[in-house]
Amino acid sequence: MFDNLPLWPERASAGAGNVDALYIFLVLLAGFMSAAIFTMIVVFALRYRRQPGREAEPIEGSNALEITWSVVPLGIFMVIFAWGAYIYFQERTPPRGATEVYVVAKQWMWKLEHPEGQREINELHVPVGRDIELIMSSQDVIHSFYVPAFRIKQDVLPGRYTTAWFRATKPGVYHLFCAEYCGTQHSGMIGQIVVMEPAQYEAWLSGGPANGSLAANGESIFQQLGCPTCHRSDTQGRGPNLVGVFGKPVLLEDGRTVIADENYIRESILSPSAKVVSGFKPIMPVFQGLVSEEQLTELVAYVKSLSQSPSGAVGVAASATGTTQEPKE
Amino acid sequence: MASAVIVPERENYLNKEYGIRSWLLTVDHKRIALLYLISITFFFFIGGFFALLIRLELLTPAGDLVQADTYNKLFSMHGMVMVFFFLIPSIPAVLGNFLVPLMIGAKDLAFPRINLLSWYLYIIAGIMMLHCIVTGGVDTGWTFYTPLSTAFSNTKVIEAGLAIFVAGFSSILTGLNFVVTIHRMRAPGMTWSRLPLFIWAHYATSIIQLLGTPVLAVTLVLVVCERAFHLGIFDPTRGGDPLLFQHLFWFYSHPAVYIMILPAMGVVAEIIPCFSRKRIFGYKAIALSSIAIAVFGFLVWAHHMFVAGISLYSALIFSALSYLVAVPSAIKVFNWTATMYKGSISFSTPMLYAFGFIGLFTMGGLTGLFLAALGIDVHVTDTYFVIAHFHYIMVGGAVMGYLGGMHYWWPKISGRMYPEWLGKFAALIVFLGFNLTFFPQFILGYMGMPRRYWQYPPEFEVLNVLSTAGSTILAVGYVLPMVYFLWSMRYGKLADDNPWGAAGLEWQTTSPPPTFNFDQEPVVTWEAYNYDQIPAPPEEVTVER
Numbered sequence: 001m002f003d004n005l006p007l008w009p010e011r012a013s014a015g016a017g018n019v020d021a022l023y024i025f026l027v028l029l030a031g032f033m034s035a036a037i038f039t040m041i042v043v044f045a046l047r048y049r050r051q052p053g054r055e056a057e058p059i060e061g062s063n064a065l066e067i068t069w070s071v072v073p074l075g076i077f078m079v080i081f082a083w084g085a086y087i088y089f090q091e092r093t094p095p096r097g098a099t100e101v102y103v104v105a106k107q108w109m110w111k112l113e114h115p116e117g118q119r120e121i122n123e124l125h126v127p128v129g130r131d132i133e134l135i136m137s138s139q140d141v142i143h144s145f146y147v148p149a150f151r152i153k154q155d156v157l158p159g160r161y162t163t164a165w166f167r168a169t170k171p172g173v174y175h176l177f178c179a180e181y182c183g184t185q186h187s188g189m190i191g192q193i194v195v196m197e198p199a200q201y202e203a204w205l206s207g208g209p210a211n212g213s214l215a216a217n218g219e220s221i222f223q224q225l226g227c228p229t230c231h232r233s234d235t236q237g238r239g240p241n242l243v244g245v246f247g248k249p250v251l252l253e254d255g256r257t258v259i260a261d262e263n264y265i266r267e268s269i270l271s272p273s274a275k276v277v278s279g280f281k282p283i284m285p286v287f288q289g290l291v292s293e294e295q296l297t298e299l300v301a302y303v304k305s306l307s308q309s310p311s312g313a314v315g316v317a318a319s320a321t322g323t324t325q326e327p328k329e
Numbered sequence: 330m331a332s333a334v335i336v337p338e339r340e341n342y343l344n345k346e347y348g349i350r351s352w353l354l355t356v357d358h359k360r361i362a363l364l365y366l367i368s369i370t371f372f373f374f375i376g377g378f379f380a381l382l383i384r385l386e387l388l389t390p391a392g393d394l395v396q397a398d399t400y401n402k403l404f405s406m407h408g409m410v411m412v413f414f415f416l417i418p419s420i421p422a423v424l425g426n427f428l429v430p431l432m433i434g435a436k437d438l439a440f441p442r443i444n445l446l447s448w449y450l451y452i453i454a455g456i457m458m459l460h461c462i463v464t465g466g467v468d469t470g471w472t473f474y475t476p477l478s479t480a481f482s483n484t485k486v487i488e489a490g491l492a493i494f495v496a497g498f499s500s501i502l503t504g505l506n507f508v509v510t511i512h513r514m515r516a517p518g519m520t521w522s523r524l525p526l527f528i529w530a531h532y533a534t535s536i537i538q539l540l541g542t543p544v545l546a547v548t549l550v551l552v553v554c555e556r557a558f559h560l561g562i563f564d565p566t567r568g569g570d571p572l573l574f575q576h577l578f579w580f581y582s583h584p585a586v587y588i589m590i591l592p593a594m595g596v597v598a599e600i601i602p603c604f605s606r607k608r609i610f611g612y613k614a615i616a617l618s619s620i621a622i623a624v625f626g627f628l629v630w631a632h633h634m635f636v637a638g639i640s641l642y643s644a645l646i647f648s649a650l651s652y653l654v655a656v657p658s659a660i661k662v663f664n665w666t667a668t669m670y671k672g673s674i675s676f677s678t679p680m681l682y683a684f685g686f687i688g689l690f691t692m693g694g695l696t697g698l699f700l701a702a703l704g705i706d707v708h709v710t711d712t713y714f715v716i717a718h719f720h721y722i723m724v725g726g727a728v729m730g731y732l733g734g735m736h737y738w739w740p741k742i743s744g745r746m747y748p749e750w751l752g753k754f755a756a757l758i759v760f761l762g763f764n765l766t767f768f769p770q771f772i773l774g775y776m777g778m779p780r781r782y783w784q785y786p787p788e789f790e791v792l793n794v795l796s797t798a799g800s801t802i803l804a805v806g807y808v809l810p811m812v813y814f815l816w817s818m819r820y821g822k823l824a825d826d827n828p829w830g831a832a833g834l835e836w837q838t839t840s841p842p843p844t845f846n847f848d849q850e851p852v853v854t855w856e857a858y859n860y861d862q863i864p865a866p867p868e869e870v871t872v873e874r
Contacts, residue, residue, distance in 0.1 A: 006788075009777045019704055023775065026705065030695035037666060037691050041684060044669035045676070048605075050865070057671040058861045061611040061664075069663045070656055077652035080702050085645050087704025092641050107481070141477040142571060144636065144711060148777025151708040155637045157572070158476060159565025162638045175786065179711040179779045181470050183481060184397050187782035271568075288566070 012174055012195060013150035014167040018087050020151075026080065091152060094165035098131035102214065102297045105136065105143035105156040108185035110176065113297065116205060117213045122191030124176065126168055127201035133165040135262055135300075139293045144180035147193055155180050161262040161300075168195040218302025221295050230284070239284060240277045246307035251278040265300050341744065341841040356441035357844055362427035363742070364448050365418060368455060370811065372414035375462075377807065379407035384766075384800040387793045392784035400783040401468040402484065408471030409489060413496045414455055416727055417585065420592035421538075422451070422503055424734045425531045427742060429507055431835035431842060432525050434516025434851040439509040447502035450495055457492035461485045470781060472582075475563035475574040479555040486556055490549040497542045497549075500588075504538030507531050516834070518853035525833055525857050526609065529616040530595025533623040537584045537591075541627070545581035548574065575637055579630035587626045589723050590690070591619055593730025594661055597683045600737050601665050603831045604680035605672030606865055608858040611664040618657035625654040635706045644703055651701035658694050662687060673865065677829070678752030682733025685760045689725025693718060696771065714774025717767045725763055732759065732810060739814065740828045744841040745821030751813050759806035765799025830866040832858050 011017060048056075101124065104111040112120045126132050136145055136156040145164060146153040149172075154164035178189035196204060222228065230239035246265070249257045253276040258264055267274055269291065272284035291299065338344060342359045345351075352360060383403050386394040395403065426444065430437050438444050461467060467489040469478040478486050511524075511532050524532075552574070554560050561567025563574040602609045609615065631639055631647040665687055674680070696718045699705050709715065740746055769792040778789045785793070827836040838847050855862070 006776070007772055008775050019708055022702060023699070023705055023708075026699050026702065030692075030698065033695055034688075034691055037662065038688060040666050041669065041687060044666070044672070045674050045684070048669065048672050048674050050606075050673045050675045054673060056606040056673040056860065058608060059610065059671060060608060061614070061667075065663075065667070066611055066614045066660065070660055073659045074652070074656050077655060077698065078649075080698060081649050081652050084702030084704045084706070085648060087702075088635075088644065088648075088707065089641070091704065091707055141481050142474060142637075146711070146777070146779060148708070153636045153707050153710065157565075157638050159571070160638070175777065177777065177779045181401075181472075181474070181477070181781040183468075183477060184401065186401070187392070187397070187779075187784050190786075 009148040010170070010172065010174065011149065011151075012168055012170040012172060013147075013152070014169055015087070015091055016149065016151045016169075018090070022080075022083050022087060025083075029076070029080075091164075094133040094163060095131045098133035098165055100133050100135055100301075101126075102301070103134050103136035103145060103156065104139060104293050104297060105145070105178070105189075106139040106293075107141065107183050108178070108189040110145075110178075110189070110191050111294070113214055113294070114205075115214055115301070117217070118205065122176070123194060124191070125194045125196060125201060125204050127196055127198040128168050128171055129198065131165060131167050133163060135161050135163055135297075137161050137266075137293060137297070141182045142180050143178045143182050143189065146177040146179035147174055148177070149174035149193075153179055161266060163262075168193070171195050171197055214298050214301035215305035216302075218298035218300070218305075221291070221299055222302055225287075225291075238280070240280060242303055243306045246304045248307075250275075252276060253278050253280070253282075262300055262304075265303050266296060269296065269299060339839055340843060341839060342844045343744070343841050345844050354445075356437070356445055358426050358430055358438045358441065358444055359742075359842065359844075361444050361448050362423050365422040365426060365451070368448075368452060369415050369418050369423065372410050372455065373807075376407050376410035376415055377804065379403045379410065381800060381804060383407060384797040386783065387785070388797045390785050390787045390790050390793075397783045398468060401470075401781070402466035404781055405468050405470050405489075406462055406466055409467070409493065410458065412471055412585070412589075412723075413493050414451075414458060416589045416723055417496075417500055418451060418503070419589075419727065419731050420596065420734060421507070421531060421534055421588075422447075422499075424596065424731070424738060425507065425534075425592060426503070428738065428835055429510055429528065429531060430514065431741075431838065431846055432528055432833060433511065433514060433519050434834045434847065434853065435510060435514035436845045436847075438506045439514055440506050443502050444506055447499040447506070450499035450502065454492045454494075454496035454499060457488060457495060461488035461492060464488075472578060473549070473552055473574075474578075475552065475555070475569075475571045476565070479552055480564050480566075487553050490553050494546050494549045494553075497546045500538050501542045504535035504542070507535040508539065511535075516851045516853055519834075520853075522613075523853055523855070523857050524616075525595075526598035526612070526615050526619070527592075527595035529619050530591045530598070533619040534588050534591045536623050537588050537626065541581045541584040541588075544577060545585075548577040548581070551577075572634070572638060575634050576631065579633045580627070583630040583633065584623075584626040586719070586722065587622050589727040590730075591622060593686065593690075593727045593734075594619065596730045596734035596737070597665060597686050598661075599831075599833065600679045600683040600733055601668050602858045602860060603737075603829050604675045604677055604683070605669050606830075606860045607668055607672045608856070608860055609664070610667040610670070611660075612857065614660050615664050618660045621657040622654060625650065625657070629654055632701055632706070633710075635703055636710055648701055648703050648706075652698070655694065655697060655701070658690075662691055662694070675865075676753070678747075678749060678756055679733045679737035679829075681753055681756040681760075682729050682736065685756065685763075686726060686729040686733060688760075689721050689729060689763065693721030693725055696721065708777075709774050711780055712774035713770040713778045713780060716780050717770035717774060720767045720770075725767070729759070729763075732756075735810070735814070737829070738835070739817070740824030741835055741840050741842070743814075743818050743821070744824050745817045746824050746828065747810075747813050747817045747821060751809065755806055755809040755813075758802060758809065762799050762802030762804075762806050766796050766803050767799070769793075769795045769799075825866075828866060830863055832860055832863055 102113045110122050112124045138156045138158045143156040150166045152164050152166050154162050174193045176191040230237050231242050245260045250260050270288040273282040276282045468484045469482050551562050555562050561569040563569040563571050629651045632651045635644050773792045824840045826840050
C-alpha cells in the first residue's frame with residue numbers, strides 16, 4: 001500500500017521490506033512520542049498560563065516517575081536494538097553459494113567484474129532472484145557502495161576487502177551512489193544497477209564480450225609471476241600448497257590460527273611476511289605495488305577456485321589443479 | 330529613555346574602564362565573555378554564509394552555481410567553522426564564562442589569565458582558519474577522513490588541521506578553568522546539591538572537553554605528519570589503517586556533540602523554572618543525567634562506523650550502548666515538561682526558545698533512535714537523514730538554547746532590555762524556518778540522497794527547493810536578534826537587577842554586575858530554584874491580551 005508514496009525509494013531487494021518495516025515502526029513510535037510531548041507542552045502552557053490570583057504549586061519531583069520514564073524507554077530501546085541488529089545480521093551474512101561479483105572503486109568510477117569475466121563500468125547487470133555477493137576494494141580513497149532501492153550500503157576501503165550482498169526482487173534500473181565523500185567528483189560517482197529477468201540476463205551475459213573468467217585470468221597472472229615454482233600442487237614446494245586452502249583455518253608460524261578468507265589471501269600476496277604459514281620460511285617476495293587492484297582481484301578469485309570441486313559453482317578454471325584430493329595442511 | 334539620563338550610572342564591569350587596552354588585556358570573565366561573543370558571532374555569520382551558498386547550489390539538481398571543488402570546500406569549511414569556531418565555544422565560552430562565577434557566587438574564574446589566554450588561542454586559531462579559507466580553503470569535509478585527507482586532497486589540509494588543533498587548546502583551557510572554579514570557588518553554602526543545573530551541565534561539558542579534546546589534537550597531528558612526512562599511520566599503501574583514523578576522530582567528535590548540547594540543556598533548565606515559577610522537577614535526575622551523558626558519550630563513537638568495515642559484533646555492542654546514552658536525554662525532556670505542570674507559565678521570549686528547544690531536541694533525539702538501529706543505519710547513514718538529525722540536535726538544540734540563553738541573560742549582560750515583541754517574532758521565525766529547512770531532509774535521506782552531493786538526480790528536487798526556501802527564512806531569524814541586541818545596547822529600556830524575578834545568585838547583583846560581581850560575598854542558605862519564595866515580576870502578572 002505504501003508503494004505509491006514518494007516517501008521512500010523503490011523496494012527492490014529481499015531485505016528492503018524488513019528495513020522499511022522497522023522504519024515505519026520507528027516513524028510511528030517517534031510520531032507518537034513527539035505528539036505526546038508536544039501535546040503536554042501545549043496543554044500545560046495554556047492550562048497553567050500566568051493568571052492573576054493563581055500561584056504555581058510547589059512540586060519537587062517524583063522518584064516513581066523518574067524510574068518509570070527511565071525504565072520504560074530503555075525497554076522500548078532494547079526492542080528497537082534487537083530488531084535493528086537482526087536486520088543487520090541478515091544484511092551482513094551472505095547466503096552460501098551466492099554469486100560473487102568483484103567491485104573495484106576508484107576516483108570516480110565503479111568497476112565491476114562478473115565471475116564469468118564480464119566487466120562493467122558504473123553499471124551492474126543482475127538477474128532477479130539470485131543472491132549476489134559483492135567483494136569490494138578501493139584503489140585510492142574510501143568510497144561507499146550504496147543502492148537505496150536495496151537498502152544496502154557498505155564502505156569500500158583501500159587495502160582490504162569488504163562485502164555486501166543482496167537478492168534483487170524486481171526488474172528495473174536503480175541508482176548506485178557513492179555514499180562516502182571521496183573528493184571532487186564524489187557526486188558524479190554514480191551508476192546504475194540493472195535488474196533483469198533471468199532469461200534476459202542470460203542473453204545479456206552471452207552477448208557481452210567475455211575476456212575469460214576471473215579465475216582463468218587469475219591463473220595466467222599466477223603463471224606469469226612465477227608463483228607455481230613454489231606454490232606447487234604437491235607438498236614438495238617451498239611455499240604452501242594452495243589447493244583447498246580457501247575458507248579453511250591456517251596454522252601460522254607464530255602459533256596463531258587464521259581463516260584463509262579474501263583479506264588473508266590479499267595480505268599474503270601484498271606483504272607475505274605478515275602471516276607466515278607454519279613450517280614455511282618468509283622467503284616470498286613482496287608484491288605490494290607490483291600487481292594492480294584488478295589483478296589482485298583475479299588472483300584471489302583463482303586461489304578461491306582451487307578450493308571448489310570441479311563440478312561446483314561457476315567460474316572454476318578448467319585446468320586449475322588437476323587434482324581434487326582432500327586439502328592438506 | 331529620558332529617565333535613563335537622570336539616574337547616575339553605577340560603576341559596573343562595562344563602564345569601569347574604557348579604551349581598547351582595557352578590553353584586550355582584561356582578565357574579567359565578563360569582559361572575556363563579550364570578547365568571545367563578538368568573535369563567535371563573526372564566525373557564525375561566516376559559517377552561515379557558506380550554508381546559504383550550499384543551499385543555493387542545491388536549489389537545482391545540476392551543479393550550476395559553483396564548481397564541484399568549490400562546493401566541496403563550502404561544506405567542509407561550513408562544518409569546520411560552525412563546529413570548532415561557533416558551536417563548541419558558543420554557550421560555554423560566552424554564557425558559561427559570564428555566568429559560572431556569578432552563579433556560584435565567585436569573583437571570577439579560578440584562572441583569569443588562563444581564561445584570557447584561551448580567548449587569544451581561539452583568535453589565533455580563528456586567524457589561521459581565515460587564512461586557510463582565503464588562500465584556497467580545504468575540501469576534506471570537517472571529518473578529515475583518511476586517506477583522502479592525507480594522500481589525495483590537494484587543498485590546505487595542514488593549515489585547517491593546525492587551526493583546529495590550536496582551537497582545541499582554547500577549549501581545553503576553558504574546560505579546565507570551569508572544573509577548578511566549580512570545585513574550589515563556590516560561595517559559602519553553595520553545596521553541590523544547590524548548584525544551578527546550568528553549572529552541572531557545564532561541569533559535565535568541561536569534563537568532556539578535558540578528556541576528549543586531547544585525542545582530537547593527537548589525531549590531527551597524526552594527519553598532519555602523514556601528509557607532510559609520509560608516515561604510514563592511516564594510509565594502507567604505507568602500512569597504515571584508514572579505520573584507525575575514524576576510531577580516533579569519533580572518539581572525540583561524538584562526545585563533542587555533547588559539548589555542544591549539554592550547555593544548551595543547562596540553559597533550558599534555568600529558563601523553564603523561571604517562567605513557570607516553580608522549582609525544577611527532578612533536580613537530582615537532571616543533574617545526574619548530565620554526568621551520565623558525559624560518561625556514556627565516550628562509549629558510543631563507533632556508531633558512526635556501522636558501514637565502515639568494523640566487525641559485526643563490535644557494531645552490535647556500539648548499537649546497544651548508543652541506546653543507553655539516549656536514556657538520560659529522555660529523562661531530561663520528561664523532567665522539563667513535568668516542570669511546567671501546575672506552574673504559572675509566561676510566554677516571554679526565552680521561554681519560547683525553551684519550547685522550541687524541547688520540540689526540536691526531541692525530534693533530533695528520536696531520529697537518533699533510527700540511526701542507532703543497525704539495520705536502518707545501513708540505509709540512512711551518509712545520507713541527508715543524518716544531516717537532518719544532527720542539525721536538529723546541534724542547530725535546533727544547541728543554537729535554540731544559545732539564543733534562549735542570550736535573551737534570558739541579556740539584561741544582566743548589557744543592563745538593557747531588548748524589544749520583547751521583536752524577540753517573540755524572531756523566535757517564531759527561527760522555529761518555522763528551521764523546520765522548513767531541515768524536516769524535508771529527513772525524507773530526502775530515506776529516499777536515498779547521499780550527503781556531500783554537489784549535483785543530484787532530479788527526483789530529489791522538490792524537497793531540496795523546500796529546504797532552500799526554509800534556509801532563507803532561518804537566516805532572517807538569525808539576523809534579527811543581532812540587530813535588536815545591538816539596538817538595545819543604546820536604546821533599550823534599562824534593565825532591573827532581576828527583571829524576570831528569577832532565582833539564582835546572578836540576579837542578586839546589579840545589571841550589569843560590578844567587576845568583582847558582588848559587593849559582599851553571598852552566603853547561600855536556600856536550594857536552587859526556590860521560586861515559591863520569590864514573587865513574580867509585576868508586569869508579567871498581567872499578561873492577558
